Each structure stands twice: as structure tokens, then as C-alpha cells.
Amino acid sequence: MNETIVYFPGCLASRKFPGFDYSTRFILQKLNIEFKMSDEFSCCPDPVWVRSLSYKEWKERGIRNLEIAKNLGSKLVTICNGCFETLFTVKKTFFNGKSIPVEHLLYTLWKNKKEEIKNKIINPLNGKRFGIHEGCHFKRPTSLTLTEFKELKEVNVLKEMVELLGAEAVEGTESCCGLPNFITDKELSFFLARKRIDEFKNVDGIVVICPSCFSQFENVLANDKREIPVYFYFELLAYSLGLDKENLGFEFHRIKPFSI
Amino acid sequence: MKLNPYFKEEVNRELGEHKILMCYQCGKCSSFCPLFNLEPEKFNPRRIIEMVNIGAEDVLKLDDIWRCTTCYECAENCPQKINFVELIVYLRTKATEKGFAPKLPLQELESVRKEGFSVPLSPRAKKWIENYMVEVKTRG
Numbered sequence: 001m002n003e004t005i006v007y008f009p010g011c012l013a014s015r016k017f018p019g020f021d022y023s024t025r026f027i028l029q030k031l032n033i034e035f036k037m038s039d040e041f042s043c044c045p046d047p048v049w050v051r052s053l054s055y056k057e058w059k060e061r062g063i064r065n066l067e068i069a070k071n072l073g074s075k076l077v078t079i080c081n082g083c084f085e086t087l088f089t090v091k092k093t094f095f096n097g098k099s100i101p102v103e104h105l106l107y108t109l110w111k112n113k114k115e116e117i118k119n120k121i122i123n124p125l126n127g128k129r130f131g132i133h134e135g136c137h138f139k140r141p142t143s144l145t146l147t148e149f150k151e152l153k154e155v156n157v158l159k160e161m162v163e164l165l166g167a168e169a170v171e172g173t174e175s176c177c178g179l180p181n182f183i184t185d186k187e188l189s190f191f192l193a194r195k196r197i198d199e200f201k202n203v204d205g206i207v208v209i210c211p212s213c214f215s216q217f218e219n220v221l222a223n224d225k226r227e228i229p230v231y232f233y234f235e236l237l238a239y240s241l242g243l244d245k246e247n248l249g250f251e252f253h254r255i256k257p258f259s260i
Numbered sequence: 261m262k263l264n265p266y267f268k269e270e271v272n273r274e275l276g277e278h279k280i281l282m283c284y285q286c287g288k289c290s291s292f293c294p295l296f297n298l299e300p301e302k303f304n305p306r307r308i309i310e311m312v313n314i315g316a317e318d319v320l321k322l323d324d325i326w327r328c329t330t331c332y333e334c335a336e337n338c339p340q341k342i343n344f345v346e347l348i349v350y351l352r353t354k355a356t357e358k359g360f361a362p363k364l365p366l367q368e369l370e371s372v373r374k375e376g377f378s379v380p381l382s383p384r385a386k387k388w389i390e391n392y393m394v395e396v397k398t399r400g
């Protein structure tokens with residue numbers, strides 16, 4: 001993969017959970033992936049609320065972000081399901097697919113870097129057992145995504161990537177975390193999250209690839225006073241590749257992560 | 261319930277000719293909807309489509325349309341390939357134009373308009389970034 005990717009961290013990973021962003025930059029460097037960023041990027045914007053409240057502004061800002069990206073590199077890569085959905089959908093809908101390719105970093109690494117990651121793991125997570133949650137917008141709507149990411153139909157990418165680190169991955173349903181309606185019906189939103197969390201029995205934590213799912217699960221677990229840590233996959237990958245514990249940004253977690 | 265046939269026409273014109281009209285009320289959208297399965301009275305995709313298809317414009321005033329999480333379970337399982345999420349997005353946009361949007365989501369939109377971002381940068385995160393982020397950034 002000798003190309004320059006455009007890294008789009010998104011609002012939550014760069015402004016609320018900066019350890020996610022830091023971990024990702026560490027991973028990209030460790031794997032010798034050339035990347036560029038831009039201070040010109042705005043919010044993707046959010047595919048749920050901004051799109052729902054002002055479709056025009058959602059479309060215009062999405063197009064703007066893609067226009068900036070295409071001058072910086074050959075592929076735009078996100079670490080957020082929401083950013084992925086917005087930018088991928090905008091590309092498919094308004095550019096007839098002919099803009100910069102948009103991928104979620106998990107897919108990019110699974111597709112191109114599995115062997116390299118395997119060879120570079122310094123801190124394996126052997127013996128850990130994690131519930132895994134890809135989140136809705138990693139591959140839905142499949143009518144759009146499977147046109148480009150056909151493998152996602154057959155493969156649970158997160159499962160393979162967690163197992164790559166030496167941990168056991170526990171699958172559940174593909175049900176929603178409930179975050180999007182947190183601000184319009186908190187009770188219902190938490191109800192959904194609890195249902196999903198309770199699918200995982202005897203796990204050392206839950207691993208997600210979307211900062212929104214992360215936020216939702218942590219809020220519900222903290223609210224319910226349950227000590228199940230939630231991890232952003234790229235934190236675990238960065239740790240496995242040698243990032244120091246204090247640089248992971250674990251202080252931004254509401255539930256104390258495991259001692260490593 | 262007041263019916264407005266032009267509303268139905270408008271929805272179909274905006275979302276693609278006859279897209280929503282393809283619904284034959286099989287109810288698969290609802291049966292796969294995680295919200296419907298928890299609280300059927302609070303959110304029922306099948307009912308929302310039916311309201312649109314009979315021209316019940318009051319659907320725009322319902323709290324229901326703001327509860328959808330856009331998880332796409334409905335769209336993934338619709339035998340007619342109707343993307344219900346597109347309909348929800350459209351109904352919410354219309355409801356917003358008419359002043360029916362709830363306040364909290366509007367705050368996020370305002371934040372994006374003013375700051376460019378949906379999430380504020382907390383002083384704690386700012387400090388952490390200043391301490392830890394520079395080294396990686398310069399090497400990137």
C-alpha cells in the first residue's frame with residue numbers, strides 16, 4: 001500500500017476522546033502508512049442529526065470535505081462509523097462514486113496490513129476475552145457499501161482483527177447501540193444499549209470501532225454502575241504495537257480499563 | 261386526521277418516483293426494527309410509511325419520527341428495497357422547516373454551523389492534546 005492516505009479523525013475522536021486519534025497516528029506510523037491531515041476539515045457532518053435537520057448543509061459540508069481530501073491523497077480513511085457513512089454516502093450519491101475512495105481504517109488495515117500487524121505485535125492480548133460490536137454504520141446500508149466492500153458480506157472484520165491481537169472475540173447480534181436517539185428518548189436509547197451489552201457474558205470488555213458506540217456504552221454502563229470497560233479497537237491495536245499506556249488516553253474513559 | 265394528497269406526491273417526487281408507494285405493508289421493517297421490538301407504541305416504521313402513503317401530513321408532528329436510530333435494519337430487510345431511513349431523514353428535514361424539531365438535536369446543528377464541529381473541545385482534552393499529540397503529529 002504505497003500511497004498517501006488522508007486521515008479524517010472526526011469530531012469525537014479528535015475533540016472528546018483524543019487518545020483515539022493519538023493511537024491511530026501511532027498505528028499509521030508503526031505500519032509505515034504515509035498520511036496527511038487538514039485543518040480545513042469540518043465535522044463530516046453527522047449522518048443522523050445534521051443530515052436529518054438540514055439535508056442541504058449535510059450534503060454541502062460533506063462535499064466540501066471530500067473536495068479538500070482529494071487534493072491531499074489517494075484515499076480518505078476514517079476511524080468513525082458516522083464519518084464513514086456520511087463521506088461514503090455523499091461520495092456515492094453526489095459524485096456518482098467518482099470522488100476519492102472512502103474507507104474505515106479497520107477495513108483498510110484488515111485488507112492490507114494483517115500480516116504486518118501480526119509480525120509487529122509487541123504486547124499481545126492473549127487470554128483476554130472481548131465482546132465485539134462493529135456498529136450499524138460500518139457496513140449498512142449494504143445496498144451502498146457492498147458495491148465496494150464485497151468481503152464484508154462474509155467476514156466479520158472486527159472479529160478477525162481482535163483475534164489478530166491474541167484475544168478471544170465474542171460475537172453477538174448486529175443490533176444498534178442506541179446512541180442516535182439518546183437526545184430524543186434517553187430511556188429507549190439506554191434500553192437498546194443494555195440489550196446489546198447483555199449479549200456479552202463473562203467478557204473482559206467490549207471492543208468498538210465507532211466513537212459514538214463507545215460513548216453510548218460507557219454512559220450506560222457508568223449510569224448502571226457496571227464495571228465492564230469499553231475499548232476503541234485502535235487503542236488496543238496501538239498498545240499491542242507498543243504505544244505506552246500513558247499515551248493511550250485512558251483517562252478519558254469513564255470506566256476504568258484493565259491494568260496493562 | 262387531516263389528509264393532504266399533495267404531501268404524498270411531494271414525498272415521492274423528492275425521494276424518487278413511487279419509491280415509498282412500493283410499500284405493500286408486509287411489516288418486515290417493523291419486525292426487524294429494534295425499537296419496535298422494545299416499544300411498539302413508540303416507534304413503528306410500517307405505520308409511518310402508511311401515514312405518508314395516505315397523505316397524513318401530521319406524521320411530521322409525531323415524536324415517533326425523532327426516535328429512529330437510523331440503524332438500517334428496516335432497509336436491509338425490506339422485500340421492496342425501500343430505504344426507510346431516507347424517508348425518516350426527509351420527514352425530519354420537513355418537520356424542521358415547519359418548526360417541529362426538538363431542541364437538543366438543533367443544538368448540534370448550531371454547533372456545526374458556528375464552530376464547524378459537532379463536539380466542543382474541552383479544556384481537558386485540549387491540554388492532553390498539547391502534551392501528547394505534538395510528537396506524533398510532527399513525525400506524521
